[in-house]
Amino acid sequence: MAKVGRMKLGSQGLEVSAQGLGCMGMSANYGPPKPDEDMIKLIHHAIDSGVTFLDTSDVYGPHTNEILLGKALKGGWREKVELATKFGISVTTDGKTEFRGDPAYVRATCEASLKRLDIDCIDLYYQHRIDTRVPIEITMGELKKLVEEGKIKYIGLSEASPTTIRRAHAVHPITAIQLEWSLWSRDAEEEIVPTCRELGIGIVAYSPLGRGFFSSGPKMAENWVPEDRRQFTPRFQPENLEHNKALFERVKEIAAKKGCTPGQLALAWVHHQGNDVCPIPGTTKMENFNQNIGALSIKLTPQEMAELESIASADAVKGDRYVSVLLTWRNSDTPPLSSWKVE
Template structure:
């Protein structure tokens, strides 16, 4: 297997593998937690292959995914990886999600993540979701202090609007914006991606395989655990899935012509968006990880890119990315700084 190339993410000097590894599904949301020993082996295999950007969050578990990463990265291996985690989503006793971006929370969350991860610094520290009650300047001010203290190296945002990204970047450089980007999630191309590029911010694409949809198509539903979060997402409900299968079948046809899997083709499309983009497909199986790395060898011509984009139009997809009022970049603007009164 060819060694994975390196790319520069953002304008502050961070270098990462051209593809990362999303670790969420190892511990949370996609069915029961997977055996720890197997997941540690998978993480070590990823690093040996050259996939060194590892992505987690305090909310995955909660906390258990960071603990897993801490165990997997004991010793010298820590120096080989770029470890990304996130703060800002906590859970109330009733299971309700709470989004926070106030300084006291950020500091406490960072200290707790460092402890769970067994490390004295975090490479990229993302605000997982924007707290719309706290001006982004206040959030970034605290993150800037954590950078100055050496606890985090680079600052990231996730699911942030263009206006929020601009305001944040004016306080302290944002190195990466993590956003859902795939053949069936292209709304970010209108404003979010151009804003990042104008400001020299790297783009980390999560769910680049459409949460597994482009690997298996509708039959993915047959193998999901009863508590898999995908069962609650609009695009995976039976009526929408039937419609979305039209796109999958067309991607599958092009993949067959190219001699690759549909998942590799969908991932190659994201990889071809530019050297400022790092997709982070998640997996819990070594064989699927190897297939994902194989996407780095799939070369697409401008004509093939155009063909895929003609299939992956916004009206080709039925169902929202998330159900209900889940916070995304579309509703992430924060109040003006002048309105802030510290508690």
């Protein structure tokens, strides 16, 4: 198996593998947690294959995914990886979700993540979702302090609007923006991607396989397990899935001609968006991981790219990406700095 190449992510000096590994599904959201021993083997196999850019968050589990990665990186593995984690989604004691970016919270969550991961410094620390009550300059001010203290190396934002990105970047350079980008999630192409490119910010594409849709197709919706949150996503509801099936069938046809799987083709399309884009497909299976690496060697002609983009146009997909629009960049603007009152 060919080794995975390297790429520069953003313009602050971070170098990562050309494809990352999303670790969320190992512990949460896509079914019951998988056995630690199996997931650690998969993580080590990924690193040995050259996939060294690992993605987690404090909310995955919550907390258990960071603990898993902490275990996996013992014994010399830590030095081989670029580790990204996130803060900002807080689950309250009564089970409600809120987004937080106040300075005390930023600091406390960073300290807690360092402890769970059992490391001294986080390579890339993202604000997972934007707190629309706190000016982004205030959140960034605390993150900047954490960089100065050596607790984090680089700062990222996830699902942030162009305005939020610009305001954040003015406080301290943003290294990466994480956004959902795939053949059925293309809403970031109009404004966010150009903003990142103008400012020299790297792009990390999560769910590049459409949350598994381009790997498994519509059949994935036939047997949801209770712990799989995808069953509540609008795109997977029966009335939308019937429409969305057509997109999968077209991708499958083109993949057959190319001699690859639909998932590999969909992932290759993301790779072809530019050398500043790093997709981070997640998996819990060795076989799927190996298939995902295979996407790196698929070359698409301009004609094939154009064909894929024409069948994956905005009206090709029915249903939102999330149950709530509050979970996307469209609603992530924050109040002006002048509105912030220090208590």
